[in-house]
Amino acid sequence: xxxxxxxxxxxxxxxxxxxxxxxxxxxxxxxxxxxxxxxxxxxxxxxxxxxxxxxxxxxxxxxxxxxxxxxxxxxxxxxxxxxxxxxxxxxxxxxxxxxxxxxxxxxxxxxxxxxxxxxxxxxxxxxxxxxxxxxxxxxxxxxxxxxxxxxxxxxxxxxxxxxxxxxxxxxxxxxxxxxxxxxxxxxxxxxxxxxxxxxxxxxxxxxxxxxxxxxx
Amino acid sequence: xxxxxxxxxxxxxxxxxxxxxxxxxxxxxxxxxxxxxxxxxxxxxxxxxxxxxxxxxxxxxxxxxxxxxxxxxxxxxxxxxxxxxxxxxxxxxxxxxxxxxxxxxxxxxxxxxxxxx
Numbered sequence: 001x002x003x004x005x006x007x008x009x010x011x012x013x014x015x016x017x018x019x020x021x022x023x024x025x026x027x028x029x030x031x032x033x034x035x036x037x038x039x040x041x042x043x044x045x046x047x048x049x050x051x052x053x054x055x056x057x058x059x060x061x062x063x064x065x066x067x068x069x070x071x072x073x074x075x076x077x078x079x080x081x082x083x084x085x086x087x088x089x090x091x092x093x094x095x096x097x098x099x100x101x102x103x104x105x106x107x108x109x110x111x112x113x114x115x116x117x118x119x120x121x122x123x124x125x126x127x128x129x130x131x132x133x134x135x136x137x138x139x140x141x142x143x144x145x146x147x148x149x150x151x152x153x154x155x156x157x158x159x160x161x162x163x164x165x166x167x168x169x170x171x172x173x174x175x176x177x178x179x180x181x182x183x184x185x186x187x188x189x190x191x192x193x194x195x196x197x198x199x200x201x202x203x204x205x206x207x208x209x210x211x212x213x214x215x216x
Numbered sequence: 217x218x219x220x221x222x223x224x225x226x227x228x229x230x231x232x233x234x235x236x237x238x239x240x241x242x243x244x245x246x247x248x249x250x251x252x253x254x255x256x257x258x259x260x261x262x263x264x265x266x267x268x269x270x271x272x273x274x275x276x277x278x279x280x281x282x283x284x285x286x287x288x289x290x291x292x293x294x295x296x297x298x299x300x301x302x303x304x305x306x307x308x309x310x311x312x313x314x315x316x317x318x319x320x321x322x323x324x325x326x327x328x329x330x331x332x333x
Binding site: 177178180183184187188191192193194195197201 | 289290293304305307311320323
């Protein structure tokens with residue numbers, strides 16, 4: 001399975017049309033080949049960074065199917081008119097390094113980030129290893145995935161997708177932020193005060209309400 | 217309500233021979249005031265070799281800071297300048313400025329030890 005995840009930032013004069021755009025996008029996706037799952041939903045009002053207005057996450061049968069979807073006639077005729085004037089931040093990735101939950105979570109969060117050019121590969125590996133400690137020490141993380149992107153589009157390249165599911169937003173704003181694994185170990189790679197600093201400061205953090213699992 | 221966790225931030229800077237005073241003054245004059253403004257409290261500053269600067273030898277300078285709880289830690293981490301912009305570039309500029317004078321550094325987060333005293 002291959003995920004294509006896009007965050008859409010609408011131009012100011014179209015923000016009030018967000019619900020119409022989402023309905024149109026959902027209908028248009030039904031005409032694309034090879035789409036297994038489709039989530040089109042507003043970005044949560046809380047705890048987001050550079051995430052825009054709409055989360056659009058499709059799961060495809062394969063990376064080839066994701067590429068084929070973008071070349072389908074319905075993409076040009078039905079998708080493009082909806083997103084042509086939006087700023088799109090997008091990534092494609094295989095959701096392989098993951099741990100699905102029990103299906104009861106109601107908040108999905110993803111942090112999209114990239115390491116600076118020429119970052120020490122040993123430090124990048126450390127960052128991944130330490131990030132993977134978080135689910136062990138934060139039981140409020142009900143499901144998670146940490147995966148490298150196959151491609152990205154938007155303002156800056158994106159290398160990693162770190163996604164989690166929580167029962168509610170307080171799991172993210174409370175235990176996830178308060179755990180010493182976060183501020184004492186993982187954050188050093190994001191912190192300009194630390195010699196481990198390797199993550200590009202341009203982060204995308206997107207949060208949205210979900211009614212069924214996203215990480216499967 | 218329980219007391220907030222006392223979090224210590226320890227900077228350990230390995231300084232090239234003869235550069236201890238330059239690094240010390242840069243840290244005192246450029247870094248420390250901004251850190252204090254971010255809510256960090258300076259608890260101690262140490263050096264090795266002890267007591268005197270021996271210009272023929274490398275030195276290690278330590279600064280120990282404290283913040284109140286996780287909230288205090290994130291306050292210094294996510295600090296903003298007066299105009300509302302991220303302070304990260306200023307932090308990075310300081311460390312890059314002293315980089316030619318040092319051979320390495322560490323920043324570690326510390327707390328009291330766990331378990332029975």
